[in-house]
Amino acid sequence: MTGSKFVYVTFIRTTPEKLWSALTTPEFIRQYWFDMVHDTEWKVGAPWRMLFPDGRVADTGEIAEFDPPRRLAFKWRNEFRPELKAEGWSRCxxxxxxxxxxxxxxxxxxxxxxxxxxxxxxxxxxxxxxxxLKSLLETGAVAISQK
Incomplete structure (x- = not known):
């Protein structure tokens, strides 16, 4: 296999429907994703952007798969660090x-x-x-505050 990959597995005491909602509801995402905004229509083919709290674009892409509550995939590229953007598109x-x-x-x-x-x-x-995300769903509070 060529390329680079990162895999993370966690178990969250919740239901698939609640976890799916947490992954796709912008107001909820901001709570665990350090106030970042995910801007998309949440459907296959829709453009996706992740914005810093001040409105600058962090990352862009497209919704590649949307199969609630089982699978969500993004075409994803960093936009604010030239050396990362130069590597091209990733898949999450x-x-x-x-x-x-x-x-x-x-x-x-x-x-x-x-x-x-x-x-x-x-x-x-x-x-x-x-x-x-895990802490917020299980306890109602995040574990790690912004840097």
Whole structure:
């Protein structure tokens, strides 16, 4: 296999429907994603943008798959760091599977570039974001505040 990949698996004590809602409701996303805005229509083929709280574009892409409450995939590119943008498009897939009284969430973020700086960057961000998501759904509060 060529390219670079980051995979993160967590189990969240919730239902697939509640987790799906948390992944696709902009107001809820802002709570665990450090006040970032996800701007999209949440349907296959729709453009997607992630915006910093001040409105600057962080990342862009497109909704590649939308299969509630099982699978969500994005075509994804960084827009604010030239060295990351130069690596091109990545793919982020979120898979939800019922697991007893929880939901197994698997996030796979991959890019064709070997030794990708972009994948290095997201491998530091995803654990914080997904820990916040898990904490917010299970306790009502995020675990990690903004930097």
């Amino acid at each position: 897939v979120m898979e939800l599977e019922p697991a007893d009284n929880a939901v197994k969430l698997t996030v796979t973020h991959a890019i064709d570039a070997e030794n990708s700086k972009f994948i290095d960057a997201v491998s530091g961000g995803w654990p914080k974001i997904l820990s916040n």
